[in-house]
Amino acid sequence: MPRKAQELGPLSVSRLREPGLHFVGGVAGLALQVLPTGGRTWVLRVTIGSKRREMGLGGFPDVTLAKAREAARDARDQIRRGVDPIETARAARNALKTTRTAGITFRAAAEAYVAAHEASWKNPKHRAQWAATLEKYVYGVIGNLGVEEVALSHVMEILDPIWTTKTETASRLRGRLEMVLDWATARAYRSGPNPARWRGHLDKLLAKPSRVKKVVHHRALPIDELPEFMTKLRGVSGSGARALEFAILTAARSGEVRGALWSEIDLDRRLWTIGAERMKAGRVHRVPLSGSALSLLKATPKWAGIDLVFPGSSGQPLSDMTLSSVLRRMKIPAVPHGFRSTFRDWVSERTTYPQEAAEMALAHTVNNKVEAAYRRGDMMAKRYQLMEDWAAFFNGTQ
Structure with missing residues (x-):
């Protein structure tokens, strides 16, 4: 047992300022630790079993000398009875932590996760999709269940009916x-393995999605029907028709065109630069403009105070259904995104341009790491000519 130090009084203890461990007497091993920062805390040195341990008793002056001596005597009494006071204190803290966190439901955890991450989601539809799918399929099963109670049986009850x-x-x-559930674990609202993880877990219980998923291709117009269609489209008035025409001319996605800004377009350089925040791959995309695309833009009116190239009637971006509505009214069995497939087929079947040029024109992500490492440029010279030839094809001049 440690030798008892000279017993200090409250005034003497309050004057201890030199960094280090100062034993204060009254109870063997009780000391005031003065930190280099000036902070002071109580420490009790004890031997538990054969190991020398240090037990924290709180900070000074919140814990007075008298309370520190009382806590030290209690700790030594526990050791004499064969109880480890350090483990007892740790268990009490964990129990308190569990009591604090046990009340959070899965719904509350999901809402907290969305609130923490939605600022990083590029597409505003993403949040709506999260809310809709959880409301439709999840909350009825585990919404009001404590997040720590969610188990494999609940996950299977949700997924099994709709997996195929x-x-x-x-x-x-x-x-x-x-x-x-990972978020809840990281925030100490639950512990243990994640019952919704795929690798090494659900992949043993459910078929691989690619094996059961029915591939639905975007309805696309056949290559040879495109010239006639473009002639008809140019006879249709309205922002939706012009936006669709521009999307076809540039092989761009509907959302990229509906959000196109005049400030993104350099008419002199015949270049449309789309910021990374508006691109699916999260990278800046440069689009070379053909003569036909340039003529369309020059004929498009600019509205005072509105930077959008194709604004709706309220001055806001066109809705995601506007371009589709143009096709429905024209009785064309295709969707806007399908014209990107037509463009890709045209490059492959009717031209000798390298496939990389088409992939860059479509702003596709390269999954092959080796190929991506070598694809450092964006082949702008080839792509300018590619887009001119694309326009010439459906203008009937090629």
């Missing part, structure tokens, strides 16, 4: 369940 019939939705839903 709505595979893409189910696969996304599984990922969302996993992310919410």
Whole structure:
């Protein structure tokens, strides 16, 4: 047992300022630790079993000398009875922590996860999709269940009924369940393995999504029907028709065109530069403008105080259904995104341009790491000519 130090009084203890450990007497091993920062805290040196341990008793002056001596005597009494006071204190803290966190439901955890991450989501539709899928498939099963209680049986109850019939939705839903439960674990609201994880877990219980998913291709117009269609489209008035025409001319996505800004377009350089925040891949995309695309832009009116190239009637971006509505009214069995497929087929079947040029024109992400490492430029010279030839094809001049 440590030798008892000279017993100090409250005034003497309050004057201890030199960094280090100062034993204060009254109880063997009790000391005031003065930190280099000036902070002071109580420490009790004890031997538990055969190991020398240090036990924190709180900070000074919140814990007075008298209370520190009382806590030290209690700790030594526990050791004499064969109880480890350090482990007892740790268990009490963990129990208090569990009591504090046990009340959070899965719904509350999901809402907290969305609030923490939605600022990083580029597409505003993403939040709506999260809310809709969780409301439709999840909350009825585990919404009011404590997040620490969510188990494999609950995950299977959610996923199993839709895994083969709505595979893409189910696969996304599984990922969302996993992310919410991971967030809850990181915040100490639950512990243990994640019952929604795929690798080494659900992949043993559910078929691989790609094996059961029915591939639905975007309805596209056949290559040879494009010239006649473009002639008809140019006879249709309205911002929706012009936006669709511009999307076809540039092989761009509908959302990129509907959000196009005059400030992104350099008419002199015949270049449209789309910021990374508006691109699916999160990278800046440069689009070379053909003569036809340039003529369309020059004929498009600019509205005072509105930077959008194709604004709706309220001055806001066109809705995602506007371009589709143009095609429905024209009785064309295709969707706007399908024209990107037509462009890709045209490059492959009717031209000798390298496939990399088409992939860059479409702003596709390169999954092959080796290929991506070598693809450092964006082939702008070739792509200017590519887009001119694309316009010439459906203008009937090629």
